[in-house]
Amino acid sequence: MKSRDESRETRAGGVPRRATRVVPFSRLISVLLALSAVQTLGLCAAIAADKVRPPENLQAFDVPNDAGTAIKLVWSPSPDDVPGPTNPVTHYSVRIEGRERSSHLQLGLLLQGRIPFVTYTAGTLTSVGLGPQVREFEFTKANPRTTYSIDVYASGAKGVASEPAHLEGVQSRVNWFNWTKLSFFLLTLAICGTVIVCTELARRGKPFYVRPIAGLQAIEEAVGRATEMGKPMLFVPGIQDMNEIDTVAGLTILASVARTAAEYDTPLEVPTTRALVMTAAREAVQAAALAAGRPDYYNEDRIYYVTDEQFGYVASVCGWMYREQPAACFFLGKFYAESLILAETGNAVGAIQIAGTAETTQLPFFVAACDYTLLGEELFAASAYLSGEPAQMGMLKGQDFGKLAAMVLVVVGCLIATWDAVSPRHADVDREQLRPRVQWITNTVLKGG
Amino acid sequence: MSKTVPVVIAALVGFLMIFAYFVPPLLSWRQTAEEWFTIVATIAMLLGGANLCVHHLQKISDRDAGWGFSAVTLAAFAITVGVGLLKVGVVPESAKHLDHAWSGQFQQEGGAFWWIYQYLFSPVVATMFALLAFYVASAAFRAFRAKNLEAMLLLVTALIVLVGQTKDREITSLFLPTPSDGSLPWMPIADLTEFIRKTFVTAGQRAIMIGVALGVVATSLRILLGLDRSYLGGDE
Numbered sequence: 001m002k003s004r005d006e007s008r009e010t011r012a013g014g015v016p017r018r019a020t021r022v023v024p025f026s027r028l029i030s031v032l033l034a035l036s037a038v039q040t041l042g043l044c045a046a047i048a049a050d051k052v053r054p055p056e057n058l059q060a061f062d063v064p065n066d067a068g069t070a071i072k073l074v075w076s077p078s079p080d081d082v083p084g085p086t087n088p089v090t091h092y093s094v095r096i097e098g099r100e101r102s103s104h105l106q107l108g109l110l111l112q113g114r115i116p117f118v119t120y121t122a123g124t125l126t127s128v129g130l131g132p133q134v135r136e137f138e139f140t141k142a143n144p145r146t147t148y149s150i151d152v153y154a155s156g157a158k159g160v161a162s163e164p165a166h167l168e169g170v171q172s173r174v175n176w177f178n179w180t181k182l183s184f185f186l187l188t189l190a191i192c193g194t195v196i197v198c199t200e201l202a203r204r205g206k207p208f209y210v211r212p213i214a215g216l217q218a219i220e221e222a223v224g225r226a227t228e229m230g231k232p233m234l235f236v237p238g239i240q241d242m243n244e245i246d247t248v249a250g251l252t253i254l255a256s257v258a259r260t261a262a263e264y265d266t267p268l269e270v271p272t273t274r275a276l277v278m279t280a281a282r283e284a285v286q287a288a289a290l291a292a293g294r295p296d297y298y299n300e301d302r303i304y305y306v307t308d309e310q311f312g313y314v315a316s317v318c319g320w321m322y323r324e325q326p327a328a329c330f331f332l333g334k335f336y337a338e339s340l341i342l343a344e345t346g347n348a349v350g351a352i353q354i355a356g357t358a359e360t361t362q363l364p365f366f367v368a369a370c371d372y373t374l375l376g377e378e379l380f381a382a383s384a385y386l387s388g389e390p391a392q393m394g395m396l397k398g399q400d401f402g403k404l405a406a407m408v409l410v411v412v413g414c415l416i417a418t419w420d421a422v423s424p425r426h427a428d429v430d431r432e433q434l435r436p437r438v439q440w441i442t443n444t445v446l447k448g449g
Numbered sequence: 450m451s452k453t454v455p456v457v458i459a460a461l462v463g464f465l466m467i468f469a470y471f472v473p474p475l476l477s478w479r480q481t482a483e484e485w486f487t488i489v490a491t492i493a494m495l496l497g498g499a500n501l502c503v504h505h506l507q508k509i510s511d512r513d514a515g516w517g518f519s520a521v522t523l524a525a526f527a528i529t530v531g532v533g534l535l536k537v538g539v540v541p542e543s544a545k546h547l548d549h550a551w552s553g554q555f556q557q558e559g560g561a562f563w564w565i566y567q568y569l570f571s572p573v574v575a576t577m578f579a580l581l582a583f584y585v586a587s588a589a590f591r592a593f594r595a596k597n598l599e600a601m602l603l604l605v606t607a608l609i610v611l612v613g614q615t616k617d618r619e620i621t622s623l624f625l626p627t628p629s630d631g632s633l634p635w636m637p638i639a640d641l642t643e644f645i646r647k648t649f650v651t652a653g654q655r656a657i658m659i660g661v662a663l664g665v666v667a668t669s670l671r672i673l674l675g676l677d678r679s680y681l682g683g684d685e
Contacts, residue, residue, distance in 0.1 A: 067473035174474055185471050188666070195667050199676070243486060245665050248672065252679040275497030276490055284679065304504045305497040311577035323514045337581060344584040358661040360654045368592035376657040380664030383677055391676050395667045402663040 052080040052088050052156040058165035060150060068144030068174040073137045075165060078154035093153045093161065094137050098146040142172040183445045190405065195398030202394025210396050215354050215372035216382050219253075219330075222352045223260045226327035232267040233257075234326045236317065236342060237281060238333020238357070239310055241274045245380070246358050250333030251277070251284050252383035253356075257330060258288035262297040269320065270303040273313045278305045314338040318345045331355040331370070332379060335362045343369035356382070413441060456675045463673040501526065529565055537561035606645060613642025 055075040063070035073094065081089040142148070148171065151164035202208055226233045235257060237250035254270065261268045270285065272278040282303045289298040306316045318341065321329070329346040331339065332355065339355075339362040346353045347369050355366035356374025366373045374382060377399070384392035420437045462482050469479035505519035513519075531537075538561040539553040546552035556563050593604045671677035 065473065067476055176472060176474065178471055178473055181471055188467075191663065191666055192670060195670055241490060245668055249668055252677065255679040274490070275493035275495075275500065278497065278500065279493065301504065301507065305500045307501075308497075309574070311574045315577055319515060319518065337578065340584045340588060341577075341581060344588055358664070360657050360661075363657070365588065368588040375660075377660035377664035380661070380668040383668070383679055384671065387677070387679065389676075392671060395671055395676070399663045399667040402666070403660065406659045406663070 051160050052154045052162045053078050054162040055081075055092065055152050055154050055165045058150070058152050058167055060167050060170040062171075062173045062175075063138065065175050065178040065180050068172040069140060069142055071139045071142045071148070071170060071172050073139065073150060073152065075135060075152055077135060078162060080156075081154060088156045089154045091155050092134050092137075093155055094139075095151040095153070095164070096139055096148050097150075098143065098148045144172045144174045147171050191398075191402045194401045194405075195395050198398035198401065199391050199394040202390040202397070205390075206394075208390075208393050208397040210381075210385060210393055213374065213378050213381065213385055215356060215374045215378065216253075216385055218352075218354055218372045219257055219386075220260055222328035222330075222354060223257065223264055223266055225352055226261075227264040227266045229327040231327035232269055232324055233261060233328040233330070234317070234321065234346070234351070235268055235270045235330045236333065237270070237272065237277055238331075238335055239273045239313060239338060240334040242276045242280060244334045246334035247277060249379050249383060250356075251280055253330070253332050253379075253386065254281060255284040255288045256383075256386040258285040259292050262289045262292035262294040265294065265297060267299075268302060269324070269326070271306045271313070271317055271320070272304070273306060273308055273310075275305050278303060310336065310338055314341050317342060321345050321349050321351075325349050326351050329353045331357075331366065332374070332382075333357065335359055335366075340365040340369060346370075416441065452678060456678060460673045460675060463669065498526075498530075529562070532561045532565060538564070609638055610642050610645060613638040613640075 055078050058073065058075040061072045061074065062068070063072050078089055081087060137152075139148075147169055150167040150170055153161040153164050155161045198208070223233065235254055237254060238244070238247050240247050242248065258268055268285070270278075270281050272281060282300050285303060286298045286300075289295055306313050322345070326346070326349065329342075329351045331342055331346075331353070335342075335357045336359065339357070339359075343353060343355060343366055353370035354372045354374075355370040356379040357363060357366065358376050358379055360376070363373065363375060381396050381399070384396050417438045465475065465482060466479055469475035502523065505523050508516045508519040509523075533555050536551050536553065536555050536557075538559065539551070539555060539557045540559075541547050541549060541552040542554065542557070543552060553560070556566070589607070593600070593607055595601045595604050668677070
């Protein structure tokens with residue numbers, strides 16, 4: 001604001017006159033202080049301008065169907081978080097602090113009749129870099145015994161964070177059943193129940209017919225041929241470990257083959273790719289020799305570990321086949337790319353070959369190169385079939401009921417899919433998308449497993 | 450007793466694995482069981498190594514057929530284990546442990562173990578794998594002989610699938626103009642191949658897989674309930 005004299009002089013058209021008065025020292029100090037205060041206020045205002053408002057409506061939910069290991073956080077973005085090049089929110093940060101309530105039973109306190117000592121263990125997790133417009137975060141390392149306090153910050157440029165949106169006392173919950181797998185659970189119960197019922201019926205004397213399996217009937221023929229030719233036999237129980245059910249199924253057939261071989265006194269070679277399989281195979285063959293009344297037949301040197309390496313094993317076994325020219329080869333277990341090399345080598349040396357695997361990709365190779373092939377389920381049925389025990393045969397019949405159920409489900413599924421496709425109610429649904437009923441069957445029933 | 454204890458352990462762990470699939474709090478137990486399996490399998494590796502040495506030494510000693518291969522196997526085994534354990538050619542990786550010559554990884558690039566793997570082991574394995582092509586050819590030659598109607602159908606289908614997966618695009622592009630809208634030209638054999646694979650092959654595979662799944666359930670139950678002990682040598 002101009003002084004009265006200055007205004008007058010400006011109005012007159014002349015140059016304003018400079019003040020020539022002497023300023024007192026105390027007044028100078030006050031002016032300097034005032035300037036400093038203004039500068040500080042300006043800086044604060046600038047920082048305040050950078051600071052964004054916190055996210056809103058922060059909520060925490062327990063993630064269902066888990067062991068209490070996850071908490072889902074949901075929030076509404078900060079009011080300042082508006083999409084665009086000038087969006088002041090660069091990211092969100094989540095800070096989770098846990099306090100574990102752990103009870104330590106202290107004998108002294110118990111004897112004094114006081115409650116057990118309780119302590120809290122602190123732990124902090126901070127997650128940064130959740131970009132703008134993010135509205136949720138899943139904390140997957142939660143412990144159901146821990147209480148969490150949660151802060152979510154919206155961060156602006158220059159790393160200035162907002163005030164936190166805060167939640168206290170958040171806890172995850174242990175879920176005792178995974179409800180997304182309910183359909184699979186019911187299906188498992190039904191099939192297992194049928195199998196057990198059939199076993200019980202077989203035990204009580206109900207006769208069950210089981211169709212003959214050519215590959216298993218040929219075992220005796222193969223052993224007999226080897227005996228006549230005076231040549232050894234080869235048994236390969238797959239290339240996987242004992243945790244594969246195919247390997248276990250292969251070993252159960254090995255026990256039967258070894259028993260027949262012991263009766264005929266025909267050498268049986270069992271090279272393995274896993275040491276555990278070697279141990280189990282030795283047990284099976286030894287027991288089979290005892291059962292055949294030929295304990296001297298068992299020679300553990302014929303059951304040995306070669307290597308875990310797929311093609312190293314193949315090289316060793318194929319080399320043995322070319323040198324020893326076995327009269328019969330059994331390939332029963334889990335096989336991959338080596339299946340054809342083994343089977344073709346056996347074919348080249350003129351051996352009678354019986355193979356079986358549950359690997360659908362390897363079955364064509366065995367079918368092409370072997371005399372008999374156990375297709376998928378036949379490999380698993382072999383043990384029961386060879387044992388001839390009523391209880392095990394009953395289980396095979398239970399398996400057949402499972403197949404019947406699968407067939408019914410396939411037909412019902414086809415009918416529902418057809419009904420959905422021709423139904424005018426859903427004519428507006430995109431052709432590329434699944435129709436509602438089929439979608440429900442696919443996503444809820446079938447994907448339950 | 451020697452058969453009962455393993456069966457009980459197998460049953461308990463087996464049922465635990467099944468229930469853990471549906472009951473989330475049991476997942477940590479399941480992981481523990483899997484870790485135990487890994488530990489047991491690792492211990493069994495020592496057994497396997499010992500067996501390998503004994504087996505091949507015996508073959509060399511008895512001058513069995515192919516005993517020379519056993520000598521090569523034992524030499525390769527000893528060199529690889531020695532080089533790996535002694536970390537030959539390995540240099541420290543961390544600046545903190547420069548004075549500890551063995552602080553690097555045993556399979557470190559440039560090390561002797563890495564060299565053996567890269568320049569000896571991998572080529573040998575690749576060679577074995579490459580042999581598969583010849584075995585496929587000989588098996589296909591035998592399988593696709595047109596002896597009867599079924600074999601002829603198989604042969605024709607195989608030819609369609611083989612050509613459809615290899616040269617149909619190039620062959621078709623010689624005779625058919627590319628559509629003006631930029632879409633892929635109609636490829637009769639490739640499309641037929643896709644139809645065969647998606648419809649017939651998938652249906653057949655799924656049928657087998659359903660049977661396998663049921664077989665796995667029944668076999669698992671037999672083993673878990675102790676009805677089938679033949680994998681342990683039976684009840685004898």
